[in-house]
Amino acid sequence: MIRVQREDFDIGAELDALTVGRTDIGGLANFVGLVRDFVGKDKAIGADVAALTLEHYPGMTEKRLADIEAEANARWPLAASLIIHRYGRMMPGERIVMVACAAAHREDAFAACQFLMDWLKTSAPFWKQEDTPDGPRWVEADTKDDALAARWKK
Amino acid sequence: MIRVQREDFDIGAELDALTVGRTDIGGLANFVGLVRDFVGKDKAIGADVAALTLEHYPGMTEKRLADIEAEANARWPLAASLIIHRYGRMMPGERIVMVACAAAHREDAFAACQFLMDWLKTSAPFWKQEDTPDGPRWVEADTKDDALAARWKK
C-alpha cells in the first residue's frame, strides 16, 4: 500500500495495521526518515535548517511509488508492504517518510525495505527545499544515493 | 538501551521515546521479530507451530545485549539505539524482539540495525522451543544466521 499525504502518520498504528491477525510474518523491517536540523554529513560543519518543504508531482509520485512497491514485491516474498511519504512544510524532528516490509524471514524484510528507500530516493518525484540562514535552498541530489540505488540493478 | 522482559512492548511508543525532542536524526531503522505459525522456509512444507517458549540466561543475556549494543555504537555514529527482547511463552503473531537504530544518515541506521539482529541471533543467550503437533521441539541454530553474522567480522 502507498500513501502520499500532507498529514503526519502514527508509526505504531501503521505497523499494527500491517501485521494484525497475521501469523505468517517472522520479520518486520521499518524505516522512518525525519527532518534533520543540519545540512550534509556533519552537524558541526553543516548549515542550520529551520524547516523543510517537500514538493511533489501529484499523479506521477503515486504512480512511481506504486511501481517501486510492486517491484519490491516481485523481488522478495513479502507478506505486506507500506510506503507513506509526506509533502508540504515540516519542522526539524518531524517524520517525512515511512517504509515497512513484512516477510517470513528477516533478510527479505530488510533487503526489501532498503531497496524501497534507495529507489524512492532516486526515482520518486519529490524535491526538498530547506530554509537556511542564507535563505531557501533546493537540496541537490546526492551521488551517494545513486550509488546505493545502483546496487539493486539486476 | 536494552531491555529483557516477559511483557509485550508498544513499537510506536518505543520509537517515539527514542526520537522525541531530537532534531539530529535523519533516519530510524527498526526491526521487529514475530512468532510465525510454521517451521522453516515455507509454510506449505513446514510443521505447524502452536506456541513458542523463549528461555534465557538472566544476567548473561542482559550483559551480551549491552555488549552488542555498545559494539554497534562503536561501529556506527548512532544518535540512539534500543534492543528489547522478550522471554516466556508467546503465541503466533506476538512480538518477540525489537531493535531500533537512529542516525543522521540512513545507511548507518540500516547497517547497525541489521548488525544487531545478526549478532543477537548468534550470540545472545536465548533458546526457542516450539509446540508442534509432534510435541515440543527445541529450535536448532540456523547455519544461515552464522553466515549473516560472519559478514560483520572485521
Place this chain on the structure above:
Amino acid sequence: MKLLYFAWLRTRIGRAEETLTPPADVVTVGALLEWLRAQGPGYAEALADLSVVRVAVNQDFAQSGDPVKPGDEVALFPPVTGG
C-alpha cells in the same frame, strides 16, 4: 501540449504549468528542450545545463530521444531528492 515545471525549474521559468504548441517538427524530448530554451531568458537559464534536468512524458521518465506529441503531459524537474 501541457508543460509542468517543478522545484527550481518552476521558480526559474516563473510558472508551475502552461499549455504550449511547439512546431510540428518538435517530435522528441530533446527537440522540445531545445525549442523551449529559445522561448525566453527564464527558459534559457532554467535549461542551461541539461545534465540536471529530468523529463517525464505522461508521468513516465523519458530520455532525449523519446517521442513527444500534441496532447502529451510533459514535466521538467531536477533530479529527485525525496525520502
Place this chain on the structure above:
Amino acid sequence: MKLLYFAWLRTRIGRAEETLTPPADVVTVGALLEWLRAQGPGYAEALADLSVVRVAVNQDFAQSGDPVKPGDEVALFPPVTGG
C-alpha cells in the same frame, strides 16, 4: 563451582543448576566437560556431541582451553536461537 544448564541440556541432565566440586586437576573448560560426562547417563547423553554444546564462564563465552576454578559460574547450553 556453580553449574547452569539451559534448553535441552537442562532437560537431558534433568536440572537447571547445581553446585559441584570437580577434582583439583579439572582446570579447563574441556576437562570440566570430560569430567561431567562421566557423572551419569543424563550427563553422558547431554554431552555426547560437544559440537552442539556452548560454554560460558562467569557469563562470558569460553572455549575448551579456557580456565575454570572453584567459585566460577559455568553455564552449558546449545547454540543460541533467539531473535
